[in-house]
Amino acid sequence: MTARDLIPIAVLTLLAALLPLVVTSSPVLNFLVFMLIVALGAQGWNILGGFGGQFSFGHAAFFGTGAYVTAILQLRYGVNAWAGLVLAVAAGAAVGWVIGFLSFRSGLRGSYFALVTLAFAEVFRILANAASFTGGAAGLLIKLDVHPANLQFADRAVFYWLVLALVAAVLLLTRWIQRSRFGAQLVAVRENEDAAKALGVNSLTVKLRAIALSGGVTALSGCLYAQYFLYIDANIAYGSWISVELLLAPIIGGVGTVFGPVVGALTLHGLGEVAKQFAGRIPGIDLIVFGGVLVLAVAFARGGILGLLERLRDRGRGMVTRGPKEVSHAGR
Amino acid sequence: MLAVDGVSKRFGGLMAVDSATLSLHPGGIVGLIGPNGAGKTTLFSMISGFVAPTDGRIRFEGTDITAEEPHRRAERGIGRTFQIVQPFAGLTVCENIAVGAYLRHAKRADATAKARDVARRVGLGAELDRPAGRLTVAGRKRLELARALATEPKLLLLDEVLAGLNPSEIRDIIPVIRGIRDEGVTILMIEHVMQAVMNLCERVYVLAQGRMIAEGPPAVVCADTRVIEAYLGHGAADRLKAEGAAHG
Numbered sequence: 176m177t178a179r180d181l182i183p184i185a186v187l188t189l190l191a192a193l194l195p196l197v198v199t200s201s202p203v204l205n206f207l208v209f210m211l212i213v214a215l216g217a218q219g220w221n222i223l224g225g226f227g228g229q230f231s232f233g234h235a236a237f238f239g240t241g242a243y244v245t246a247i248l249q250l251r252y253g254v255n256a257w258a259g260l261v262l263a264v265a266a267g268a269a270v271g272w273v274i275g276f277l278s279f280r281s282g283l284r285g286s287y288f289a290l291v292t293l294a295f296a297e298v299f300r301i302l303a304n305a306a307s308f309t310g311g312a313a314g315l316l317i318k319l320d321v322h323p324a325n326l327q328f329a330d331r332a333v334f335y336w337l338v339l340a341l342v343a344a345v346l347l348l349t350r351w352i353q354r355s356r357f358g359a360q361l362v363a364v365r366e367n368e369d370a371a372k373a374l375g376v377n378s379l380t381v382k383l384r385a386i387a388l389s390g391g392v393t394a395l396s397g398c399l400y401a402q403y404f405l406y407i408d409a410n411i412a413y414g415s416w417i418s419v420e421l422l423l424a425p426i427i428g429g430v431g432t433v434f435g436p437v438v439g440a441l442t443l444h445g446l447g448e449v450a451k452q453f454a455g456r457i458p459g460i461d462l463i464v465f466g467g468v469l470v471l472a473v474a475f476a477r478g479g480i481l482g483l484l485e486r487l488r489d490r491g492r493g494m495v496t497r498g499p500k501e502v503s504h505a506g507r
Numbered sequence: 508m509l510a511v512d513g514v515s516k517r518f519g520g521l522m523a524v525d526s527a528t529l530s531l532h533p534g535g536i537v538g539l540i541g542p543n544g545a546g547k548t549t550l551f552s553m554i555s556g557f558v559a560p561t562d563g564r565i566r567f568e569g570t571d572i573t574a575e576e577p578h579r580r581a582e583r584g585i586g587r588t589f590q591i592v593q594p595f596a597g598l599t600v601c602e603n604i605a606v607g608a609y610l611r612h613a614k615r616a617d618a619t620a621k622a623r624d625v626a627r628r629v630g631l632g633a634e635l636d637r638p639a640g641r642l643t644v645a646g647r648k649r650l651e652l653a654r655a656l657a658t659e660p661k662l663l664l665l666d667e668v669l670a671g672l673n674p675s676e677i678r679d680i681i682p683v684i685r686g687i688r689d690e691g692v693t694i695l696m697i698e699h700v701m702q703a704v705m706n707l708c709e710r711v712y713v714l715a716q717g718r719m720i721a722e723g724p725p726a727v728v729c730a731d732t733r734v735i736e737a738y739l740g741h742g743a744a745d746r747l748k749a750e751g752a753a754h755g
Contacts, residue, residue: 354615356613359605360606362595362598362602363606364599366597368597369557370654372581373589374657375578375658376578377578
């Protein structure tokens with residue numbers, strides 16, 4: 176990675192880190208933390224779905240696993256919250272690897288893979304809802320005990336900085352993937368699996384690595400969710416709402432890009448909040464906005480917001496270099 | 508180097524390849540010709556590991572590779588191109604070739620350098636940053652060749668890299684293929700363009716209806732009765748001979 180790869184990440188993270196110094200209102204910080212948790216989970220989805228082209232409809236399976244593992248470890252076994260966080264990530268990666276092994280080894284792709292992931296998430300939701308070990312339908316309440324050692328902070332800003340640091344770390348991870356052999360092979364598998372195999376890419380291994388990484392990152396976001404709101408139940412942790420959020424954000428922001436998931440999460444939740452401010456009395460207005468934004472993105476911005484910006488930039492520059500490109504377009 | 512021994516492939520009731528045998532020694536260009544539907548591409552797919560043979564064995568440098576995955580064979584040094592080009596359409600030419608180069612070069616800088624080098628050799632040096640999806644047909648054929656070359660193969664399987672090119676494009680690419688051979692890569696090529704086969708191949712195998720019916724230097728094989736009949740139908744060889752006698 177070169178300085179040019181790192182500077183945008185560093186600058187944006189620093190700017191975002193300054194926000195709590197300006198904004199001190201709790202609802203706004205709440206919104207920002209929630210948005211960043213979604214962005215983090217979406218970054219996980221983007222590793223597998225964006226770079227690997229394996230669209231999962233069931234990333235709740237990883238989000239929920241992260242949330243439940245950290246909650247159960249603390250409540251039932253008295254494990255420290257930070258250790259719980261690490262184990263939650265490991266559990267998410269392991270669940271990812273197993274789901275990947277079962278589905279990729281049998282050659283599932285495209286919509287079949289999407290349906291299988293959806294099924295896994297639903298099975299987990301039903302099991303977590305039924306078993307007393309996971310608190311059943313009543314859910315799990317993590318004990319309020321504000322102390323940094325318990326991953327609970329008196330000041331919301333501290334939690335904000337923690338989530339922000341992790342989002343930045345995953346931005347770096349994603350940038351590294353983009354610049355590495357692993358990333359090149361993953362993208363090759365997305366673009367054309369047979370051609371990749373002919374070039375010596377072990378597509379199964381590459382996809383398994385991607386889904387394990389993806390599961391780990393998304394489990395991290397689930398773990399932070401549980402730690403911030405201190406309550407989870409099956410419909411929150413394994414609910415299809417989170418699967419949808421995690422795939423919408425990258426699609427809106429720009430699939431397979433480093434910043435796409437964060438831009439998408441910010442846009443979606445930003446617009447959702449604005450809509451709630453103006454039409455708060457209509458229940459579900461934010462979901463209507465999500466749907467509208469998705470329709471717009473699919474119809475007019477195939478590469479998401481970042482893809483749209485890039486195209487506009489190219490068009491701006493294109494005044495000089497347009498000639499040969501346009502010819503080749505016409506030739507197609 | 509490569510020994511294909513009595514390999515067969517059955518698709519349901521169709522015997523696509525029927526106990527074909529073929530052997531290659533290091534160096535040189537060997538052709539695989541035959542009428543459409545003879546099973547040439549199926550045989551290629553079995554050598555490169557994309558299709559499992561129903562029967563028979565394939566050995567590469569003395570090792571039995573019949574059951575190995577395609578990527579393992581690529582690691583061993585078997586490169587292939589696809590008859591229907593399979594570019595990574597969303598990537599640039601350079602990124603496309605780099606995927607192949609990554610097989611032997613773990614670092615991005617090395618793989619990219621290798622990709623640029625290979626691109627220049629096949630005549631894609633000026634198109635490195637172009638999206639592969641925007642290349643012309645000839646460009647895509649060159650890209651197939653470049654990607655396979657970037658894996659630094661010992662054996663290169665070329666599946667109709669000249670098909671769909673015009674005569675001047677064919678003239679341009681023939682020296683490229685010869686150059687690859689001169690660097691010590693063994694080449695097995697499926698080709699319909701007979702001018703190129705005559706020009707490039709020291710030896711050709713002829714496959715018809717799944718069976719290997721002839722083998723030898725191109726000029727000899729083209730005069731072979733069985734080969735003429737495989738292409739032109741039963742009795743064609745006699746008719747040609749009779750016509751030849753009448754005109755002579």
